[in-house]
Amino acid sequence: MRLEPTEEDESRMAATEPTKIRNIAVAGHRGVGKTSLLEGLLFEAGKTNRLGSIEQGTTVSDWDEHEQRRGMSLSGALCHLEWKDRKINLVDTPGDAGFQADTYAALRVVEGVLVVLSGVMGVEVNTSRIWQRAEEQELSRVLFVNMLDRERADFLRVLEAVRQQLSDRCVAIQLPIGSEHELTGIVDLLHMCAYMDPSGGREGGPQPIPDSMADLVQEHREKLLDAVVETDEELMGRYLEGEELDPQAVADALKSAVTRDELYPVACGVATKNLGTTALLDLLVEGVPSPAKKGTTIEFGDAKQAVFIFKTIADPFTGRISCFRVLAGPVSGDTTLVDPRTHAKERMGQVLLLQGKDSEPVEALGIGDLGAVAKLKDVITGDVLVDHEVPVEPPHIDFPEPVMSFAVTPKAKGDEEKMATGLRRLHEEDPTLLLRRDPQTGEQLLSGLSQMQVEVAVDRLNTRFHVEVELHPPRVPYKETIRKEARARHRYKKQTGGRGQFGDCAIVLEPLPAEDGELGYEFVDKIVGGVISQSYRPAVDKGIREAMEHGDLAGAPVQGVRVLLVDGMEHNVDSSEMAFKIAGSMAFKEAYQQADPVLLEPIMELEVTVPDDTVGAVNGDLNSRRGRLQGMEPAGGMTTIKAEVPMAEILTYSQALTSMTGGRGDYSMHFLRYEEVPTHVAQKIIEQTKREREEAKV
Ligand SMILES: Nc1nc2c(ncn2[C@@H]2O[C@H](COP(=O)(O)OP(=O)(O)OP(=O)(O)O)[C@@H](O)[C@H]2O)c(=O)[nH]1
Ligand SMILES: [Mg+2]
Numbered sequence: 001m002r003l004e005p006t007e008e009d010e011s012r013m014a015a016t017e018p019t020k021i022r023n024i025a026v027a028g029h030r031g032v033g034k035t036s037l038l039e040g041l042l043f044e045a046g047k048t049n050r051l052g053s054i055e056q057g058t059t060v061s062d063w064d065e066h067e068q069r070r071g072m073s074l075s076g077a078l079c080h081l082e083w084k085d086r087k088i089n090l091v092d093t094p095g096d097a098g099f100q101a102d103t104y105a106a107l108r109v110v111e112g113v114l115v116v117l118s119g120v121m122g123v124e125v126n127t128s129r130i131w132q133r134a135e136e137q138e139l140s141r142v143l144f145v146n147m148l149d150r151e152r153a154d155f156l157r158v159l160e161a162v163r164q165q166l167s168d169r170c171v172a173i174q175l176p177i178g179s180e181h182e183l184t185g186i187v188d189l190l191h192m193c194a195y196m197d198p199s200g201g202r203e204g205g206p207q208p209i210p211d212s213m214a215d216l217v218q219e220h221r222e223k224l225l226d227a228v229v230e231t232d233e234e235l236m237g238r239y240l241e242g243e244e245l246d247p248q249a250v251a252d253a254l255k256s257a258v259t260r261d262e263l264y265p266v267a268c269g270v271a272t273k274n275l276g277t278t279a280l281l282d283l284l285v286e287g288v289p290s291p292a293k294k295g296t297t298i299e300f301g302d303a304k305q306a307v308f309i310f311k312t313i314a315d316p317f318t319g320r321i322s323c324f325r326v327l328a329g330p331v332s333g334d335t336t337l338v339d340p341r342t343h344a345k346e347r348m349g350q351v352l353l354l355q356g357k358d359s360e361p362v363e364a365l366g367i368g369d370l371g372a373v374a375k376l377k378d379v380i381t382g383d384v385l386v387d388h389e390v391p392v393e394p395p396h397i398d399f400p401e402p403v404m405s406f407a408v409t410p411k412a413k414g415d416e417e418k419m420a421t422g423l424r425r426l427h428e429e430d431p432t433l434l435l436r437r438d439p440q441t442g443e444q445l446l447s448g449l450s451q452m453q454v455e456v457a458v459d460r461l462n463t464r465f466h467v468e469v470e471l472h473p474p475r476v477p478y479k480e481t482i483r484k485e486a487r488a489r490h491r492y493k494k495q496t497g498g499r500g501q502f503g504d505c506a507i508v509l510e511p512l513p514a515e516d517g518e519l520g521y522e523f524v525d526k527i528v529g530g531v532i533s534q535s536y537r538p539a540v541d542k543g544i545r546e547a548m549e550h551g552d553l554a555g556a557p558v559q560g561v562r563v564l565l566v567d568g569m570e571h572n573v574d575s576s577e578m579a580f581k582i583a584g585s586m587a588f589k590e591a592y593q594q595a596d597p598v599l600l601e602p603i604m605e606l607e608v609t610v611p612d613d614t615v616g617a618v619n620g621d622l623n624s625r626r627g628r629l630q631g632m633e634p635a636g637g638m639t640t641i642k643a644e645v646p647m648a649e650i651l652t653y654s655q656a657l658t659s660m661t662g663g664r665g666d667y668s669m670h671f672l673r674y675e676e677v678p679t680h681v682a683q684k685i686i687e688q689t690k691r692e693r694e695e696a697k698v
Contacts, residue, residue, distance in 0.1 A: 015330040015366030018292035022088045022284055023325070023370060024142075025106040027134075028116035029124035030095035030666060033146040035062050035073050036271035037116055037280075038092045044203060044277040045081035045088075047355070051200050051274055061092035063357035066459055074456055075429065076102030076311055078323055078354040078370060083281045086290075089370040090114075095126055097668035098450030101399050101432045105310045105381060107133055108298070108397055109325040109370060112140040112258075112288030114280075119145050119153030119268070120636040122161040125607045125668055131166050137297075140258050140288050144280060145268040148176045149183050152636035155268050162266060171227040172220050173254075173265035174279055177213060186269055187213060188279040189221050190254065190286075191247055195278055197270070203278045225250065231257035251286050259289040291368020300327045301390030307331055307348075308395070309376075309383045314425035316464045322379055323354065323372045328386075332364035337385035339378065340392055346376045346385055381431060399431050402447035403602070403671045404651070406454050407472040408435075409444065415467050420444075422465030426457050433457055438475075445475070450668070451654055476648045478685070479600040479674055480551030481519060481560035485510050486594035489567070490587035492579050502571035503579030505532065505540050509591045512562040517673055519560035519600075521548065532568040532580070539577040540565055543584030552589065553597050553682075554689040563588070599682040600674040602647040605630075608657065609640045610665040617660050625649035626678075644672060 026034045039059045043051045052058035057068030061077035073094040080089045091110065093103035107113065113134045117127055134141055143166075145158045155176045162170045177185040177194065185196040185207070193206035194213075209217055225245065229236040232253040239245060257263040267283055269276015300306035311323040331337075333350045352359040352372045365371045379385065384392045410419045423435040423446065433454070434447045448454045454471065461467045489506035512522055523541040532540070541563075548558040568583075606627070610618050612634060618641060619629065627645040634640075650669065657665045677685065 015364040016087045016369055018366060018368040019290050020086050021291050021366075021368050022086055022112065022288045023091075023110040023291060023368065024088060024112045024114050024284060024288055025091045025093055025103070025110045026114045026116060027093045027103055027107070027130045028095055029118070029121070029126040030097070030668070031072065032095060032116045032118040032121070032124075033271040034095060034116045035059050035092050037114075037144060037146060037269075037277075038079060038090055040271050040274040040277040041088075041090065041281060042079060042081055042355075043274060044281060045083050047079075047081045051272075053272065060356035065463065066456055070456075072096060074099050075313075076106050077356050078311070078372065079356060080353060080370075084285050086285045087369075088281070088284055091370075096450070096452065097126065097670065098448065098453030098456075099430070100449065101430045102311060103130070104133065104399060105397050107137060107139065108395060109296075109308065109310045110139065111291060111294040112142065112284070114284065115141055115143045117143060117145050117158055117162070118150075119148040119155060119158055120150050121609070121638065122158040122635055123165045124609070124640070128165065138261055140261060140294070141264045142258070142280075142283055142287055143170060143264060143266040144276070145266060146271050148179065148268055149181060149270045149273065151180055153180055154636070155179075159266055162264075167264055169227070169262060170264045170266050171224055172268075173224060173283060174267045174269075174276065175213070175216060175220055176268055177210060183270065183275075185210075186276050186279065187217055188282075189217065189224050190251060191279075191282070192217075192221070195276065197273055197275045200273055203274060206278075227263055228254050228257060231260075231262045255286050255289075258287040259293060295368075296325070296327060298325075298327055298384065298395045299392050300384060300386055301392055303328050303386035303388065303390050303392075305329055305331050305335065305337065305387040306392075307337065307385050309379055309381055309385070312379075312381045312428045314429045314464070319375050320379075320428070321352075321372050321374050322376050322381075323370065324385075326365050326367055326369050326371070327384070328367060329369075330364040330366045333361065335387075337387055338389055339383050339385050340389055341383055341394065342378045343389070344378050346379055348373045349375060380428060400449055401671065402432055402434050402449060403604070403647070403669075404449070404451060404454065404474050405445040405447040405477065406451075406474045407438075407443040408446045408458070408469050409472070411468040411470055415469075416444075418465065418467045419461065419469055422461045422467055423457065425465070426460060430457075443472075446471070449670075451652070474651045476651070477602060478554055478556040478677070479519065480553050480556045480558045480597055481600055482509055482511050482558075482592065482595035482597050484596045486591045486596075487566075488587045488591035488594070490583050490590060491569075492583040492586060493574075494579075495574075500571075500574040501576060501579040501582075502574035503536070503539075503576070503581075503583035504569040505565060505580065505583045505587055506567035507540075507544070507584070507587045507591060508564040508566055509588070509595045510562045510564070511595075512560050514560060519674070521545070521559060522562040524562065524564045526564050526566045527568065532565075532570050536570060536575060536577060536580040537565060539580035540568075540584035540587075543581035543586075544588045546581075547585040547588040547592075551597060552592055553599050554686050555693070556599065558592070558597075599677040599685060601677045603644050603672045603675050604647050604650060604669040605672045606643050606645050606650060606653075606667060606669040607640060608643070608665060608667040609638050610657075610661050612637055612639050614661045614665065615639050615641065618657070618665070621656060621660060626681075645669075646675075646677075647671075
């Protein structure tokens with residue numbers, strides 16, 4: 001990250017009016033060309049002098065060395081450009097399932113989403129997931145069907161797929177001229193003009209539509225007009241009377257329909273050739289509402305100045321950089337704000353505009369604008385900073401839960417602290433990356449959403465914080481539960497001169513059905529006549545909870561149990577909370593053995609996309625991993641296989657998939673539910689744990 005002033009500092013700008021801002025997240029499935037498209041938009045708007053590429057590692061938004069090495073976005077990047085007197089802030093988001101924290105955070109600070117799709121693959125898993133989030137947050141959406149130059153790309157097929165799978169209010173606003181390697185341009189159905197393939201240069205101005213396209217253009221122009229006038233009664237009247245509608249009236253109606261979430265225009269092009277960017281920029285300016293129109297739902301009380309932190313960059317040189325959206329303002333440099341979460345004062349030294357890794361100081365940012373600030377003290381992603389202490393409820397971003405845990409150790413002895421510090425900083429950047437100590441084994445566990453996310457964290461520890469660490473095979477978060485009722489009584493009694501110990505309780509265990517898929521715990525006090533005094537009963541509960549942390553089968557947490565405390569006895573001198581806690585814990589262990597305890601394992605929903613000729617091998621392999629096939633969808637030479645697979649069987653799936661598909665396969669997965677481990681498998685896990693415990697004792 002570079003924080004030196006650049007040449008543009010000369011033109012330190014005053015805050016942009018909210019009506020002139022467009023905030024847009026570029027989102028979609030992995031590898032559909034989001035970063036390449038943003039590169040084209042910046043180039044077309046004159047922000048850059050050449051079209052960078054993923055292959056050469058020269059794009060503005062994939063600036064991190066790990067992104068360039070892996071050829072994919074790993075975190076969100078903030079960029080901005082000016083088009084037709086509007087300032088467009090764009091957040092490029094990663095499409096990979098393991099790096100969704102930044103994607104979800106970005107969706108909290110924009111009015112619109114540019115949903116990018118591959119012209120070959122159409123609607124993919126993450127497309128649907130993003131769509132759903134955007135739906136929940138009522139964000140305006142513009143779709144861009146990219147990669148139309150690729151073999152088997154088909155705009156009309158993808159259009160049909162988005163209308164079926166996302167919303168039937170998706171409507172084409174552009175059409176490709178030609179297809180695959182014979183694609184020569186696109187038609188803008190709103191302004192009725194064409195743009196020809198600039199082959200990576202700047203797009204020339206609008207051209208006449210080729211005659212050969214007349215029929216198709218007519219058909220889709222009518223569909224577009226039908227869709228637009230349907231959202232505007234006045235326009236509908238004029239249209240039905242056969243009046244020729246002027247483009248501005250149609251554009252205005254379209255804009256308000258997009259703002260109200262009633263229409264989703266579908267654009268198209270080829271990002272890597274910079275084809276389609278002019279029409280897309282026009283559409284973003286005309287279609288996506290400004291912050292003045294749509295605004296934010298994030299609370300800031302009666303604050304006169306307020307910002308919401310949506311992203312944190314842990315830079316080893318410049319320290320922490322916090323990206324924010326101005327909720328109330330303007331907010332200028334040299335301002336002190338307060339964080340109601342910590343009550344600490346935070347100084348906004350310099351307000352910055354980011355362009356990928358480059359930054360440029362500005363005097364002030366107005367309401368709705370996006371920017372960054374360096375070196376805030378205790379601020380984390382999700383905080384709201386205000387000019388005076390008002391009770392604000394920070395918005396809930398709803399990050400996905402980490403599902404995979406790997407034990408990590410530093411390669412060099414004595415680097416433990418350095419590793420922990422580095423990982424804490426990386427957690428600030430990505431809240432779905434967690435470091436915690438396994439209470440059972442004492443190991444440090446690094447958890448995340450995917451194996452690759454954890455591997456990238458390890459790479460970053462090395463390059464940014466100079467700690468080399470080793471990843472050990474991941475551990476499966478097993479759980480235990482019971483299948484039938486059981487009872488036990490335990491008397492804990494010690495007489496060692498002076499005051500002794502006495503606690504006695506009888507309990508019944510019952511299976512507690514899951515609620516909303518979650519297994520819980522319930523303690524029911526059934527004591528009558530005060531055989532145990534009120535003050536000791538919570539101690540029994542506490543003892544049981546402690547015993548439940550490590551079940552007797554495999555040392556996994558026990559859940560899905562209701563405990564009834566039914567009887568007991570106390571001694572008027574020797575009884576104590578401690579004695580009842582121990583009695584409770586022992587009674588639980590005894591009853592647990594009788595209650596038919598079973599081991600539960602997490603089941604993952606897996607989506608694998610592979611070349612058609614490897615489907616057989618991939619399915620066979622999933623079968624051998626205890627996978628259950630849920631469905632297959634072929635599209636353009638690739639097939640997406642959906643399956644449910646126990647997490648234990650796909651911990652290290654990436655290597656296997658690479659070798660089966662020659663590196664052409666891709667997969668993502670997320671947690672579905674817990675299920676009982678089949679007996680023959682459970683037996684092995686139980687024996688293994690037993691061995692490990694005995695070894696640990698020696
Ligand atoms: N032929 C062709 N290739 C493209 C096009 N757009 C992108 N690509 C290539 O597709 C690959 C992925 O492009 P990216 O821009 O990194 O895609 P992305 O959506 O940002 O990927 P993630 O950030 O990893 O989700 C790169 O190799 C690009 O060069 C296109 O329109 N046509
Ligand atoms: Mg990208």
